[in-house]
Amino acid sequence: MLAFLIQRVLQAVFVMVVVALIAFSLFHYVGDPVLNMVGQEATEADRAALRARLGLDQPLPIQFFQFIANAAQFEFGISYRSARPVTDLIVERLPATLELAIISAIFAVVMGIVLGIYTALNRGNWLSNFIMTASLIGVSLPTFLIGVLLIYVFAVELGWLPAFGRGEVIDLGWWNTGLLTRSGLASLILPAITLGLFQLTLIMRLVRAEMLEVLRADYIKFARARGLSKRVVNLRHALKNTLIPVITIIGLQLGTIIAFAIITETVFQWPGVGALFITAVRFVDIPVMAAYLMMIALVFVVINLIVDLLYYAVDPRLRVQGGAK
Amino acid sequence: MSESHHAVTPPPRPGKLRSFLDSDIVYSWKRQPVVILATLVTLVMFLGALFAPWIAPQNPFDPRQLDLIDAFTPPLTTSDFTGNFYLLGSDSQGRDVFSAILYGSRISLLVGFAAVLFALVLGTALGLMAGFRGGWRDALIMRIADVQLTFPSILMALLIFGVIRGFLPRSMHAEVAIIVLIVAIGLSDWVQYARAVRGATLVEKGKEYVQAARVIGLPARNILFQHILPNVMRPVLVIGTIGLALAIIAEATLSFLGVGMPATQPSLGTLIRVGQDYMFSGEWWILLFPGLALLMLALSVNLLGDWLRDVLNPKLR
């Protein structure tokens, strides 16, 4: 158990170091940070002073360690574009992105598993066929197009839901939430569906394929031969065996949701971190890009770790091989 | 696998066309109406894009051909002012939406193909090197691949796009947008090819004929290009067909996000981004038709890719 854990943590640290190196190189080689900060009209002396103040006259390895030390304290410098600390920008916008991502993730996982089970257990009836065909379209469609079409139908034509923004937001001091107001919740529906739809179809197809595989297994036939009811066989035995391989992929997909939030946030003008990142890419705002990159990497690495541990907790076969025995 | 089928089928050598028509691929194609439909749609859209300058009523990139007075003409309407017929309506510049779609899909397809080609060549080269040479090169390439795989490729593309732009002076951004896009999407997608090729190379390398070639002292280059490369091409082509749909979608997404093709040289994604602004004021056609065009293109290329994967390589599923 411990060896396994250490190995995984080391792997995670490795990824983070590589990403930090990339982020650092961005700072260092893309454009001149000093020029970006003080502008063209500063004197050579001013620049040298700033350079020294920022530690840019130090040898590269020392600068890199300084960079990592700063990053560990969530210190990513000043945005070139808005001249505000990057950390502030991100912290302001993080709640919007996280609420959107979490709601879409719940939507995608719950619906994906339910529909996956349904289509596996009712193979060939018209509803499963319909769901499968629809999911094929869902997989092939770009996220932004789904968003735009949803806006067109439900906001413009039908006028049921807001087309953009986050609605009324309540500030809790350390967090601002749209989940407590009517308009906030209404505003969440379309973006959450847009963001979750792709993952939903993916999870559904995965659960279905895996469950069909499991239903063919001998132990399922034996469970039926033992006289267990259909319900127990399908939802206790088959489901547990189905979900184990699915957990990994679902976990990784959740990370993807945060990344894909970039697109959804742009479509719905959602005031989140993704929209911030897009603006940064458009205007080559390196500190924001670097900070976002580090943040996403952290999210992915943490999710990977959690998935590994979860996998370990659920599958007794792994527990014994890697464990005390 | 299907090699064994072929071994059984051909009686005394029929013509190449004949044997192609008798093959599994054609058989499976004929049996699936959805695939036939997807082929037709793809074909029509490819040809439309290819011959856009001859089919389109106007060149939407040429400001002299646009008439502002015809702005916002609804679909299927002949303009009262210029007498031009607008099949799918016109936009705020008086640009014919049908023509814009034809020219737009030209750019979408160009970027898609070029990006796939870029990723394919890069990935295959790195995969061959990793698999054939092994050692630190292998370790380095595969570690980079692992880290890159941690992130969704659209994020990689965005990042690469931003970085390349950072190196270029701002004035050049619009001009070189198409090349930057191709490189960004290509670089974000090489890993799959590299992994498949590396795997196949390792398998081939272990086979006796390669061992024999090495023993008799054939230069590594000959072994690599004459023996190994032909054998690893099949998985590469399969990944490539599916990659095409993904690349088209990636391009459309970047352009929609406003970091891809500029409005002066719109791809389908750009057209949708621009059209989104008019959605609320009732000029739905500016958004909807490019959206449908992208939908049909993405869906049918995707279906074809899936089908081809199943036919060519049942194991890759």
Next chain:
Amino acid sequence: MSSTPSSDSPRDDGTPAVPVLSVRELRVEFPTRHGTLVALDKVSFDIAPGEILGVVGESGAGKSMTGNAVIQLLEPPGHIAAGEVHLGAQRIDNLDEDAFVPLRGRHIGMIFQDPLTSLNPLFSVGEQLIETIRTHLPMNHKQARERALELLREVGIPAPENRLDAYPHQFSGGMRQRVVIALALAAEPELVIADEPTTALDVSVQAQILALLKRLCAERGTAVMLVTHDMGVIAETADRVAVMYAGRLIEIGPVNAVIREPQHPYTRGLMASIPGIETSRERLYQIEGAMPRLAAIPAGCAFNPRCPHAVERCRSERPELLPTGTSRAACWLHDPDNPVTPVIEEAHADGH
């Protein structure tokens, strides 16, 4: 043979009054794109309480299919197309799935070939036992646990209290099959269908498992339908034996009779091909040709293309099971009204 309730009875199958299982003219079909395959055709047999009926045949002969059809676990699209199956006095072939579920485990137990894959790897042995016991018997969790321990003890798992919470992969193959047997017998069914129960096991373990199965069923008076391709297993374990060929039952009778005096030419070939039973032969006998595929079963007797005795009638008319001595065989050789003149018995033996 001695303790067996067999042969001399009024019923046409040679078993006493009310059999545990009675299968009549069972027909199983598999509709496919290329037409309907008949996987079982007019299969009839009985099993008496406490009796062990061996069902033997090559792979694809329909022996496993018969077991699956009785317990209604046929792989779709396979289904029972005709015939009847009676469990005691109850007709069960026409029950729908919901009505059939309570019979499985409670009245008909089943043991599969591979103990490695029969147990769900994600549930401990105890969990699987307890859920099975509680499905069938009115017990609380604690009582069911006691019962599970008792069952494990009975099937010969050492220190069951330590093993109850272990997972299947922590057991050896033989131990797992013991667990599977415990599961099949958990609710004391009247009939157990054992489908190749020892085929996947080491030879050294096979005999132990068979002895265990035989002892437990004898103690409980459980009837067993023992499906196997191994004549040795049948000789050791079964009271009677049914021989299947191409989806048909071709010979059935007391085990000694069938082994010593096989009546159907196919059975004769089968027995002659087994080392050790007919020790006088220097070379093992081999039946020419192969069993027909289900899609290409010849008219008349399914064995006729390979049969050294085949005559015109065998190619056109399918023989029913005909009494011959203590057993019955589906062969025109035994038609009392119009017997086919047999070709000299030994002629085919040195033919190959």
